[in-house]
Amino acid sequence: EAGVTQSPTHLIKTRGQQATLRCSPISGHTSVYWYQQALGLGLQFLLWYDEGEERNRGNFPPRFSGRQFPNYSSELNVNALELEDSALYLCASRTRTNQETQYFGPGTRLLVL
Amino acid sequence: SQQGEEDPQALSIQEGENATMNCSYKTSINNLQWYRQNSGRGLVHLILIRSNEREKHSGRLRVTLDTSKKSSSLLITASRAADTASYFCATAYSGAGSYQLTFGKGTKLSVIP
Numbered sequence: 001e002a003g004v005t006q007s008p009t010h011l012i013k014t015r016g017q018q019a020t021l022r023c024s025p026i027s028g029h030t031s032v033y034w035y036q037q038a039l040g041l042g043l044q045f046l047l048w049y050d051e052g053e054e055r056n057r058g059n060f061p062p063r064f065s066g067r068q069f070p071n072y073s074s075e076l077n078v079n080a081l082e083l084e085d086s087a088l089y090l091c092a093s094r095t096r097t098n099q100e101t102q103y104f105g106p107g108t109r110l111l112v113l
Numbered sequence: 114s115q116q117g118e119e120d121p122q123a124l125s126i127q128e129g130e131n132a133t134m135n136c137s138y139k140t141s142i143n144n145l146q147w148y149r150q151n152s153g154r155g156l157v158h159l160i161l162i163r164s165n166e167r168e169k170h171s172g173r174l175r176v177t178l179d180t181s182k183k184s185s186s187l188l189i190t191a192s193r194a195a196d197t198a199s200y201f202c203a204t205a206y207s208g209a210g211s212y213q214l215t216f217g218k219g220t221k222l223s224v225i226p
Contacts, residue, residue, distance in 0.1 A: 004155070035216075042201060042218040043156075048211075056211050088153055099212040100144060100205065104155040 025093030136202035
């Protein structure tokens, strides 16, 4: 069974630009979570998508947004990039029935110059 | 916030020794989970302990949970160099149709061969 995949693995942008990160969940998983992990910090919850809808978001500004597609893959968009947006962005997925365990992808490392 | 806080922030031990990491949290939880992260990559789920459980084992891992003290510990016995990684606790809370994992900042474990 293929795991959660994320693309790209690395992304370099400059301040003010927009970044788009992609996540493909494990087959059969319907929920997707996005987390930000800045250097030396724990994971901060960003967004939760389930069945195509945004169900919850963390304490992040509106320039962090995303969507979930009918095939349950997801995009995270970050507009007007700031230097402090540099971080590892992790996507996780879970099944509809087992909400306890999340399976993580390898992450996208975003560097904002 | 019910964010878990791991202690110590960093731990260095010799191969073969046991490693103990602690996690404290602030509010009631449904379960507590431990994850492992190798050098800034994705997280791997290690073990889950529910709020009505006190101890759980999985291979060389032993997790305890004390809900009265709002704390948990992860013990890795007979450590190996391959155990070198960052370990995160995540507290899980379910309510109002939302299931949320909140991560701590992690303990960085170094196992010296």
